[in-house]
Amino acid sequence: MDPIKIGHVSNADMYLANNKLTGRVKEFDPGDFSTKVISHEALGMIGVIEIPARGVEAIESSITFDWLDHEVERLVINPTKVHRWAMHSYVDVHGPEGVIADAGHRLITTVGLQFVGRSSFGHTLGEMLNHELECRTQFISQRISTSDVPILEYDPFSGVYRINGENVWSEY
Numbered sequence: 245m246d247p248i249k250i251g252h253v254s255n256a257d258m259y260l261a262n263n264k265l266t267g268r269v270k271e272f273d274p275g276d277f278s279t280k281v282i283s284h285e286a287l288g289m290i291g292v293i294e295i296p297a298r299g300v301e302a303i304e305s306s307i308t309f310d311w312l313d314h315e316v317e318r319l320v321i322n323p324t325k326v327h328r329w330a331m332h333s334y335v336d337v338h339g340p341e342g343v344i345a346d347a348g349h350r351l352i353t354t355v356g357l358q359f360v361g362r363s364s365f366g367h368t369l370g371e372m373l374n375h376e377l378e379c380r381t382q383f384i385s386q387r388i389s390t391s392d393v394p395i396l397e398y399d400p401f402s403g404v405y406r407i408n409g410e411n412v413w414s415e416y
Contacts, residue, residue: 247339247340248339248340249337249338249339249344249347250337250338250339251335251336251337251338252335252336252337252338253333253334253335253336253351254334254335254336255333255334256272256331256332256333256334257331257332258272258329258330258331259329259330259331259332260316260319260320260327260328260329261327261328262328262330265313265316268309268310268311268313268316269307269308269309270308270309270310270372270374271306271307271308272306272307272308272329272331273305273306273307274303274305274331274353274355274381274384275303275304275305275306275381275384276301276303276304277300277303277384277396277398278300278301279296279297279299279300279301280296280297280298280299280300280301281294281295281296281297282294282295282296282297298413300398300400300405302380303380303381303384304378304379304380304381305355305357305378305379305380305381306376306377306378306379307329307357307376307377307379308374308375308376308377309373309374309375309376309377310372310373310374310375311372311373311375312373312375313375317377320357320359320377321359321362321377322359323358323359323360325358325359326356326357326358326382326383327356327357327358327359328354328355328356329354329355329356329357330352330353330354330355331352331353332350332351332352332389333350333351333352333353334348334350335348335349335350335351335388336348337349349388349389349390350388350389351386351387351388351389352386352387352388352389353384353385353386354384354385354386355381355382355383355384355385356381356382356383356384356399357379357380357381357382358379358380358382359377359378359379360378360379360380361377361378362375362376362377362378363375363376363378364376382399382400382401383398383399383400383401383402384396384397384398384399385397385398385399393408393409394406394408394409395407395408397409
């Protein structure tokens with residue numbers, strides 16, 4: 245194990261279908277990823293336990309813009325289409341001696357988002373719009389730039405649920 249290290253995300257670039265969206269996205273929330281659980285209680289047990297099910301909960305996500313970017317909105321608000329978004333987060337790693345240059349990397353999060361709602365039809369004079377698109381994440385993959393093996397891959401349409409490149413559930 246290495247000595248004390250501190251990782252810090254200093255910035256991120258957003259992409260929509262491989263097009264960089266610099267200056268457009270204020271905040272991106274790909275959603276919370278959680279496994280469904282089943283309560284289990286049986287004779288001889290002194291308590292109830294919750295065990296993981298094979299399913300994953302629906303993933304609610306959102307993208308907030310500082311201003312109404314009509315070019316992006318016209319492309320993505322069709323609720324019948326899934327669009328590929330990617331966020332490249334720059335992770336700077338610091339140690340007792342300062343920045344550890346060769347330990348820095350990008351955390352690459354790729355998601356398929358389907359539009360389900362929009363907020364901020366109103367506006368207050370002198371304030372940013374904070375225009376939020378509500379979405380559902382249909383697939384997600386997360387990896388670091390220094391590795392080809394994803395940390396997490398989830399695509400329910402393809403039957404993929406892998407952590408560190410390995411299937412979470414075996415086929416028996």
